[in-house]
Amino acid sequence: MTGTGDGKGSRAEKLGYLGLGMMGVPMARRLLDAGYELAIWNRSAAKAKSLVEAGAKLVADARSIAESASIIFMCVTDATAVEEVVFGSTGLASVPGKGKLVVDFSSIHPEAARDIAARLKSANGMNWIDAPVSGGTKGAEEGTLAVMAGGDATDIERVRPYVLAMARRLTHMGPTGAGQMTKLCNQVIVGCAMAVLAEATRLASNAGIDAGKLPEALAGGFADSIPLQLFVPRMVQGIHSPPLGHIATILKDLDTVADVAQATSTPVPMASLAAQIFRLGKAARGADVDALEIYKLSAAKES
Structure with missing residues (x-):
């Protein structure tokens, strides 16, 4: 050129x-x-x-x-x-x-x-x-x-x-290293958001309301976010290919969060719980599936 x-x-x-x-x-x-x-x-x-x-x-x-x-x-x-x-x-x-x-x-x-x-x-x-x-x-x-x-x-x-x-x-x-530390903070937020949105979406579905309307209903309110608008439709519609990210990747990052938290005496109870949910997802669904497949963990009939 x-x-x-x-x-x-x-x-x-x-x-x-x-x-x-x-x-x-x-x-x-x-x-x-x-x-x-x-x-x-x-x-x-x-x-x-x-x-x-x-x-x-x-x-x-x-x-x-x-x-x-x-x-x-x-x-x-x-x-x-x-x-x-x-x-x-x-x-x-x-x-x-x-x-x-x-x-x-x-x-x-x-x-x-x-x-x-x-x-x-x-x-x-x-x-x-x-x-x-x-x-x-x-x-x-x-x-x-x-x-x-x-x-x-x-x-x-x-x-x-x-x-x-x-x-x-x-x-x-x-x-050097500050970028990686910032990414870990990002992953605390994203990993916990995935877990919470999967929980809210399953609650809506099990209670008989249209979970697919949650992004529209909550838009502009305190619960609105890019993850809400992006993740919930994919969970509801079962869109997991191509994956937004692999379960193994988010789990790797959350395990790194736990390591840094221990070294800095920082309590991270929410990130630790999210990591265990993704660990269950890895065992049940596989390491290379879309991270949003954790939504399927709470529904035995999901394939």
Whole structure:
């Protein structure tokens, strides 16, 4: 793509994206749609096909991304995957990295983010921003994600125009790890909201009223929210594909909340209860089903 006065093309940073899952594919596509050249990599190359057709360059491994890109975006499943992408034999740490920057959209433990960032900086001079997101696949597709970031303020401003091609909001929350800590607060609210909305929706259904009308009836009142408007219709209508998020993902985050809460002597009774509901959901429905399938736990006849 040609360089223009809008900051794209030859005047833009060279971008890379690692991890093309439920969030990575639509986020990377928005960078392409914004006119940025993009190198991509994923363990399963098949997931990259649509992005290659849209103009992305598929490379052989994470190291190839680090060699070609000055800003490297990443969204993988957990801290183990982050560790492998960064420090594996063909990882980001295997090439000189001074002046380059990793923006990690993954949701991992704040301590893991701080540790990985420090080790990478020591290994090759590459800087790190932990930047978990909220808004789900719908937000990724529509570019309405909220991004909460930890890292150096100068680095945050450097990546801002590129992040805002994928998101509606980028908030600098503090030093490395602060983005992950903010995401945990987000997950306390979202996880508890899912559990409470499943309970309210089942109560309405069992009492004989049209649970599908709850979003309309409560709109504008104190109970109104984006989760109410988005989650309840999906629960009532049994819409779980594609999933808004996997049970295993929200459970991982709520278990991390419990770990941080113990370390900081913070009582989290509601988040702990929500975690147990999702743990039941994982046992009954499976790890990779839509998190909203916890609604089915309270109805024995649901399939």
